[in-house]
Amino acid sequence: MARIAVIGAGMGAMAAAARLAVAGHRVTVYERAETYGGGVRRFERDGFGFDTGPGLLHLPAVYRDLFVKTGKEPLERCVGLTQVDPASRHVFADGTAVSLPNASRAGVVDALDEALGKGAGERWAAFLNRARDAWDRSRRPLLEEPLPADVSVFSRDPYPALKTGLLRRTAATLAAVGRRELGDERLAALLDGYALAYGLDPATAPPSAAVLPYMEQTFGTWYVGGGLRALADAVYERCLARKVEFVFGTEVTGVVEKGGRAAGIELAGGEVVEADHVVAGAPVPALLRDRVVAWERQEEWPRFASEVRTGRVTVCLALRGAREADAAHRTVVHSGDLAAELTTLAPGGPLAGPPTVVVLRPGDPALVPDGGHEAVTVTATVPAGEPMAPEDVWSGSPQWVEEFADRMVEAAEAAVPELRERLLWREVRTPADTYRETGTHQVPAPAFAGVEGALLPAANPAPLPGLYFAGGWAHPGGGLAHAGMSGALVAGLIVEGADFRGSQ
Template sequence: MARIVVIGAGMGAMAAAARLAVAGHRVTVYERAETYGGAVGRYERDGFAFDTGPGLLHLPAVYRDLFVKTGKEPLERCVGLTQVDPASRHVFADGTAVSLPNASRAGVVSALDAALGAGAGSRWGDFLNRARDAWDRSRRPLLEEPLPADVSPFARDPYPALRTGLLRRPAATLAGVGRRELRDPRLAALLESYALSYGLDPATAPAAAAVLPYMEQTFGTWYVSGGIRALADAVYARCRERKVEFVFGAEVTGVVVKDARAVGVELAGGEVAEADHVVAGAPLPALYRDQVLGWDSQDEWPRHQHGVRTGRVTVCLALRGAREAGAVHRTVVHSADRAEELDALARGRLCERPTVVVLRPGDERLRPDGDHESVTVTATVPAGEPWASENLWGAAQEGAPEGAVEGAVEAFAERMVEAAAAAVPGLRERLLWRAVRTPADTFRETGVYQVPGPALAGAGGALLPAANPAPLGGLYFAGGWAHPGGGLAHAGMSGALVAGLIVEGADFRGSQ
């Protein structure tokens, strides 16, 4: 039985902890916050409750596998899971709207034809066929296996882009795929919204990001009763059932190294917790020090952080009045000026007309009673130091009046609410109050401003996260900042990979 220390109680870290405990190891989790879940948080006020991280689950098989492998009680006995149908409703800049059924290729094609005109559905269907090829080529090595020592094959884009134009060149980016292959600004906006939801800029994301809409439309979209936070509750409970020990309010400040191997962690109070293996579930500044990994700065955690500099602004809306019958759970209201939105994202500033994702769960556990409704509105924004300084992309330059940053944030939130009104009837009249969360809140809770993106092939390998085994022996990385990257399902996969590497050693070849 090995002693294992896990740094952080995020979803990937807890997934690893539960699996390692079942394998017979003694596992202790040190979390600097007073609760678990990492980015899967909850905001509560006046009887209203809101998920502050992801609001929907894709690839639930990842957590089904976790619960099967760590105990006799399956996932569905621990949380309620329901398919969201329609999976999403999209409101485009020209006012056109379309509802896409859940996990039905034929249904999506039919809906697009009806809403956008004959031929739109077949173009989207043909695109998904090519996306399926990319998925089949990259799924196992990018999701279910540890990264190999030689990652150069991942530099090539697996998406079989059509060769169009005079020079017969394929599109190199997701935005290029939308322009060349879909040939309708609304279909292009639909495609790009999937990249934005994962924190990727469609103008720079590789064509391989086509696997994101394929994954969602093929395997479906699911809601966890009580919100995604209820899934975090269930994973935490499973860890406790398997005798994982949690120490909250315990900040890890360093990794103890002996003979070129991690042998424990150092806590803020000076205590040392000895370990045979250390699992880091979050970016830890101490790991950037030369004596540990030889990295020069936080920018090297992980490699793909160079290309992903986005976070989320979430507006929690407390509404009076019951949710109307037939209300759609998720509505994407697309920007009225997509070019300006993407330009602002690339330049590191807040745009004038953001694309917003509106979630209306209709869950009685998230509202004080049937005469009220809780709604979240989310937009992808640049993230980084500007959220910590007094300079919000020109909103508060040196010498600007006090409160300029807060004013810029509130103005952006107001624009988000204005867009969300297309998804919520009578929104303005029903609004009791709103709470705004920015990347600064993400930093306070997780230690980083950004939301990690998923591992993707292509782009010269720039979107590959840090490998699970660190260069330092005995140290492993789990969670969204490690292979296979960000996203709720991806974090669960990283926990499975780390547990496999520790239990089976270098011979581990991936999940079965």
């Protein structure tokens, strides 16, 4: 039985902890905050509840596998899971709207043809077929296997972009794929919206990000009863059932090195806790910035999604009046000025133009004081500074933060009838809140091949033997499902050692 110290109680770290405990190891989690879940949080006030991190679950099989492998109770006995249908409603700049059914390729084709004109669905279906090729080429090495020592294999983009123009060149970015291959500005905006939802600038995201709409429209979109925080509760309870120990309100200030490998952790009060392995579930940029792990020889440390510069602003809206019965759970209101929005996302860009917003209307009675009220969240992707910098531009200018929130609410009116007339109060959360809860202002993106490996996160085994990275800043990257996969990979590497070749 090995002693394992886990830094942070995020979803990836807890997933690793539960699996390691089942394997017979003694696992203790040290979390600087007073609660678990990392970025999967809930804001509550006056009987209203809001998910302030992710609001929907994709690839629920990741957490089904976690619960099967760590106990007798399957996931569905621990949380209520329902498919969201329609999966999403989209409102475009010209006022056109379309609702896309959940996990139905044929239904999506029909819906796009009806809303955008005949042929739109066929073009989108042809694009998804190419996205499927990219998924098939990258799924196992980028999601289910540890990163190899030589990551040059991921330098080439797996998306088979069409060759167009006189020079027969392929598109170099996701935005270019949309413009060249979809033949409709609204379809291109639909594709851009998937990148923005994951904190990616479509003008710089690689074509391989085409797997995002493919995953959603193939495997479906799910809601957890009580909100995504209920999933964090369930994972935490599973850890406790497997005898994982948690120490909250305790900051880890260093990883102890002995004999050329990780041998424990140092706490803020100076106490040293010995361990045979250390799992770092906190964001890798924060671990390096705060020198929790040594990095005198920077070239030895892996990339940690250093291209990510975006975070999220979330506006929680408490509304009087019941949600209409046929309201869409998720509506994406696309920006009327995409050029201005992409300028905003560029490093140092101003907050110009109306943002693309994602409006979530769960209709969950657990999130409202009674049936005569509604809880709505509105989210936008925004610039959030350098990953290694502790400074935060969002905390110093409350006036323009509120002005930006005003623009978000104005956009959300396309999804919520009479929104401003129904508004009781609102709470604005910015990258400053993300920093306070997780140690970084950014929200990590999933791992993608292409762009010379610039969007590959940290490998799970650190350069220091005995130290492992889990969570959204580690392979295979950001997103709730990806974080769960990272926990499975770390557990496999510790239990099976260097011979571990990935999840089965």
